[in-house]
Amino acid sequence: MTTVLNLDALTRSLTREQFIGLCQSNPDLQLERSQQGELIIVSPVGGESGNREATLITKVGIWNEQTQLGYVFSSSTIFSLPEGGDRSPDVAWVAKPRWQALSPAERETFPPICPDFVIELRSRSDRLQPLQAKMQEYLASGLRLGWLINPQDQQAEIYRPNKAVEVLQLPAPLSGEDVLPGFALVL
Template identity: 40%
Template sequence: MVSSRVTTQSKKPAPYEIHAEQDPVVPEPLGPIVLKLDPVLRLTGELLLELCSLNDAVRIELNAKQELELLPPANPSSSNQNANISVDLGNWARANGTGLGSDSYAGFTPPNGAVRSPDASWILKERCAEIPDKEKHKFTPIVPDFVVELRSPSDSLRGIQAKLEEYIAHGVRLGWLIDLLDPRHRVYVYRPNAPVEVREGPETLSGDPELPGFVLDLQPVWGPAL
């Protein structure tokens, strides 16, 4: 498979420059169901954690507007692709020893008050050590150093691009958006103060220099759906 790169030309990241309107063959789902809560209810981290526990068949996130975003569970194909990524990241993290890898069950709270659960993430151990013990069993009040988001059939491209922008704006050092719906096998690479890099058809992705030595094998991810 041949990999090519396309980089946006703006001086700062602009993920909306490339979207489904330029490619009519790529489906554009409506995205999550959004429930407005304010001013009727403002969720605390404890209440949101309890709500997620009671509704584990639904993926729940909280955006910066304090609105609930509801997504259906991942289908078997997307779940398998997510598992392949989590396994590769977890194996590297264990061997590297400098940080902790997480799957999509980890929730993080950036400074804007949102609660996000990336499909995979990694955070330096020295930053984890700064989290008070009483906060470690809640949604972590910190952002990862690295995140991965997979675009599945329930995700709009613009919506998930905005989520990557949110991660980077609040301290994530490297973000990968892997578009499972695009037949060109596009990957969007996000870094602070840099244009969004768009790659087509990569067989691997390197995490250097943020994750030294980590190489994600994308062939199982691009493989046939279940």
């Protein structure tokens, strides 16, 4: 479950550096910031969701280990998106040349880049609409492929730039397409 703190002008005027400082001052909270400046507290997930997330990270990680095409990130990584949000996808992947183009300081903090690929996994306490809005934020910031996996409704939503969202009923195979060449996942 996510909680949005309505601090109006306070959070909307936070600079990226101030947001990073806020996160560092509150290490027990997992915080995000929407493109509109809303401060979001992300609650921990239960065992089933945590296991699903770990499985997804492992599968993307194994594919990446074999291909050496980029870098895989967990939900603990916050990306400072080019269009203004500071978001932490459940699984993220960035192509090697894009990651290596960042300075060491940029890599060390909240990387100022949108992942090429993300997976958001809806937990039992998550509302669907905020996750869909989050996926649209990724697209607006340069996402090349995204999956919103929704076990509650037995669906997966596929997000691609300049295309309508594709909704698949589960079980269904998902393809990494040209973003993660050769990667496939059957849910």
